[in-house]
């Protein structure tokens with residue numbers, strides 16, 4: 001595992017995602033090393049030849065650059081923290097870049113949206129409370145610790161993420177569970193809904209995308225840990241399959257009274 005500090009030239013970038021106007025990624029790479037991660041294309045753009053999940057560049061001057069960018073008074077808009085990395089890397093405890101970035105966004109009254117797989121996010125509860133608009137999401141692809149370890153080897157275990165949702169929600173923060181990617185025949189949607197009930201304001205979900213350079217890694221895990229599912233994943237999932245999942249999501253949303261804000265399909 002390689003961790004470098006780097007100097008960035010820009011930080012605040014325009015977002016093409018529907019829920020955000022800007023993105024901020026305080027790190028390059030992600031040590032959470034999720035097997036299905038779509039952000040692995042970042043290797044190409046950043047000249048890394050290490051496998052995804054084995055390198056991390058720490059943008060050590062990120063707060064300084066953001067402060068400078070905000071003095072130019074960009075249009076106020078929602079900033080998503082972590083679109084191609086997780087803003088709560090294990091080393092965030094040491095570098096505190098995400099925290100410093102939140103402090104600056106707060107000074108400028110920019111709304112924030114955070115999506116993470118780390119319970120370290122709870123550290124910044126005091127800041128979230130001060131934002132006029134803020135939402136915090138934790139990704140929950142499964143509540144099964146073994147499945148999580150096989151596909152998300154270095155992030156907080158699902159129970160820690162659910163606990164983080166509970167703490168944040170109890171303190172009045174708008175929270176959501178991001179159920180994605182849904183791993184066919186492995187993600188148990190009903191168990192997830194039951195586990196997050198009363199801890200989130202809404203959920204978002206996403207289908208599995210196997211067209212982003214992750215196919216081989218996913219199949220390797222299946223071959224080793226879930227061989228009976230391998231041929232299913234090899235044959236792929238058509239529109240009909242995801243229609244069925246969407247129907248199930250809508251039924252569960254009704255049953256557990258948790259609003260389904262979006263289901264993103266690939």
Ligand code: SF4
Pocket residue numbers: 030031032033034036037038039083084085086117155
């Ligand atoms: S936490 Fe997010 S960015 Fe990091 S490896 Fe997992 S999916 Fe990719």
